[in-house]
Amino acid sequence: MSLNLHDAEIASAPIIQLRPDSLAATPSEPAMQIIRRNGKVTPFDSSKIAVAMTKAFLAVEGNTGAASRRVHESVEQLTADVVAALTRRAGEGRTFHIEDVQDQVELALMRSENHKVARAYVLYREERARKRAEAEAAAPKAISSQPSLHMLRDDGSNVPVDMARLTAVIAEACNGLDATDPAAVLVETTRNLYDGISRNELALAPIMAARSLVEQEPNHAYVSARLLLDKLRGEVLTYVHRQPMDASQADMGSRYAGYFPVYIKTGIAAELLDPELTRFDLNRISAALKPERDLQFQFLGLQTLYDRYLLHVSGNRIELPQAFFMRVAMGLALREIDRETKAIEFYDLLSSFDFMASTPTLFNSGTPRPQLSSCFLTTVTDELDGIFKSIKDNALLAKYSGGLGNDWTPVRGLGAHIKGTNGESQGVVPFLKVANDTAIAVNQGGKRKGAVCAYLETWHLDIEEFLDLRKNTGDDRRRTHDMNTANWVPDLFMQRVEADGEWTLFSPDEAPDLHDLYGEAFKTIYEDYEAKAKAGKMRIFKTVRASDLWRRMLTMLFETGHPWITFKDPCNLRSPQRHAGVIHSSNLCTEITLNTAADEVAVCNLGSINLLAHVGREGIDHAKLQRTVKTAMRMLDNVIDVNFYTIPEARRSNMRHRPVGLGLMGFQEALHVQGIAIASEAAVTFADVSMEAISFHAIEASSDLASERGPYASFEGSLWSKGILPIDSIQLLADARGGLDLDRSSRLDWNGLRQKVVARGMRNSNVMAIAPTATISNICGVSQSIEPSYQNLFVKSNMSGDFTVVNEFLVRDLKTRGLWDEVMVSDLKYFDGSLDQINRALNLYIASPSGKKLDALYRLAWRRGLKTTYYLRSRSATHVEKSTLKGTDGKLNAVSAAAVVAHAPIDIPSATAPEFDGIKACRIEDPECEACQ
Structure with missing residues (x-):
């Protein structure tokens, strides 16, 4: 099928004219502009989007009266969608390239499932691009022959764009990387240049150009990183040396050592670094820096570092990557006898990516307040002072990047008697709401979201309300949409589930010793309380069918991703610290289990x-x-x-x-x-x-x-x-x-x-943890923790933005077999990153979660002695965008599927939701909890 957009074909086509105020600029902001392919900048005209949409539809569906009506009904909404998408992106800059708009048209057609129209539109664009390339090849033009472009300085003056340096920087970024083409990156870069471009936009243009090519060749992730590194070098060196300064990667071989002492002084003057760092032999430390290790980063890793880890003064970064790693290493070596030797040893381990410290350590090591620990576990006591002290403690611990796990089991249940007021308790849920809102209010200085996980034992009277905390329906005053939650499950409950027995819920003020018991001791006392309840000797309790409660726990896990399932008895029976206390919960991300008490807050590093x-x-x-x-x-x-x-x-x-x-x-x-x-x-x-x-x-x-x-x-x-x-x-x-x-x-x-x-002896009571490593694995450019690859082609989303991720090992193997080409890229996108339905490739695996499988999985986890479980994951409910990043600034998502469900459930039509014995439940996507690491 071909698409010819001749005027004759649309003589009677309905033209949709959007109201001029749909993209009207406010008096304080400039109107949106379009960069034409010749570099000319013109005002944005939204009506042209509708014209292009109309042409695309009529070229495929014909120009009959019925077709015209369908076109009119579809185009207005689709055009509005495109305009809305551009408006959302306007926050990043109000100037777009002509192809940015065409990309949004393509996306809108795909999302609305007008696949034939979209396919024809894509083919038309590719054909036009081919003809333009042929024309350019027939009459090549040097970069210097293009219209003269100027860069707008911060002081308002204009200077010519240094095309020679831009060309050299791109060439250096591609140096040594197979299958990368500096010319292609340069062409893509110049597409987005215009006269009067700002310094920041000029620095971003080549980064985004290389980023747009990642799906074609994963090595462009390194090119993008190196181009970002050039931007970072200019920013850092200009600030610390107090004069405009750029440097190539080759220059840094000699400049890093001179920069480092100046950086230390600058950081101390800004009260960002510990003055104790000046007592190191800075000449020896500087000489140990390895500038070549800056080239190890992929774009996601360096962008994450740039946005959230590197120290800055009023938004100006003062830290280059190797200075960052050395600062962390020096902070960790402060108490060593031979501090320089150990700092260099630590630096070598971090900067080589052989080992990476956790995020709080990276944030705060070497600073005046070095809060370096990752996780804190607390037990909340059953009194008002204790409850609000725990919430205050949460705020203080979260302030410096700590992840929190709270044991709420001691707090009495709904309807329990309050002796001091002769009233009835509102239960644990209202206090959980306060804890949830505190975590949001104290967001770790904007570096990452505050995060807390609440644990409640399965016999607690409020357990059923606890299961509903993450639902999007019901009384919002009894919901915690941002807090993680986890069930703290004793073996006896699982045994009752297996036996299809009854289970009794108690309020902890009437059954206080259950909190500290496990194993056979728990079973004995629990059965005593059940006998008292049957004899009418307990003020408040509730009896349920154990399997019904288990079913509901798993159903909530399907629908909301919470509460997680963690097991009390394995944690305590295997604890090396059984003699010193009791484990009442895990932490934020369920990877550690440590004793807690009213006077002891557990910490993990x-x-x-x-x-x-x-x-x-x-x-x-x-x-x-x-x-x-x-x-x-x-x-x-x-x-x-x-x-x-x-x-x-x-x-x-x-x-x-x-x-x-x-x-x-x-x-x-x-x-x-x-x-x-x-x-x-x-x-x-x-x-x-x-x-x-x-x-x-x-x-x-x-x-x-x-x-x-x-x-x-x-x-x-x-x-x-x-x-x-x-x-x-x-x-x-x-x-x-x-x-x-x-x-x-x-x-x-x-x-x-x-x-x-x-x-x-042992220096440490606990030594290992399967931590999620969600952020530090991004820095190192590897998959997180022990997780399998999510998909072969997808977009990872975090606080730094959206990043195209391609399985570089798959690309390598496909190249070896002569199968890596644009067709394979297109097929991977069409089949949502899976090789399963691509005849040219091997079959991998198919995920088909169901309630029955989930039940079997979690029972097996318990039977095999697992201590805790974390997120439930399945394949995405949404799919890979069938568009391309090529020819864009790279900010367009090739995949919208990688949803973060740690914070919000995803709605799925009931017909596609997994069955759980007749109950329809939602799938959980690809969660990215970044709080622990």
């Missing part, structure tokens, strides 16, 4: 290994992994001592138990490198081998630190002190349950390690 950096075609480099873990554990232990504590309960707990959480990321890439499929026995074997190695080396490193620095204060009496390591404590759970079906084989010298731990 996180960082993650980049597994990709420790794996080759033949498997794990164990020697390198051991070295990385040893240094990383020292860094994490240092966090505890240099930390800035906002409440005394957190300091007391952290100093007493010294827990750290060494995690990992890049697991999927580690499989790719070895040619291992995610759904294979080889992948299971690799998971077992890699996790055993990390565990072994982490425990060994902590024991070595205990030899040097002494064991943590509460070591005596712990499972560690008895020679019971995590690999052994699974037997304690097996004994309590009468057995567990698990493979417990091992490969390393655990007997030798047990003896070492008993003899020398």
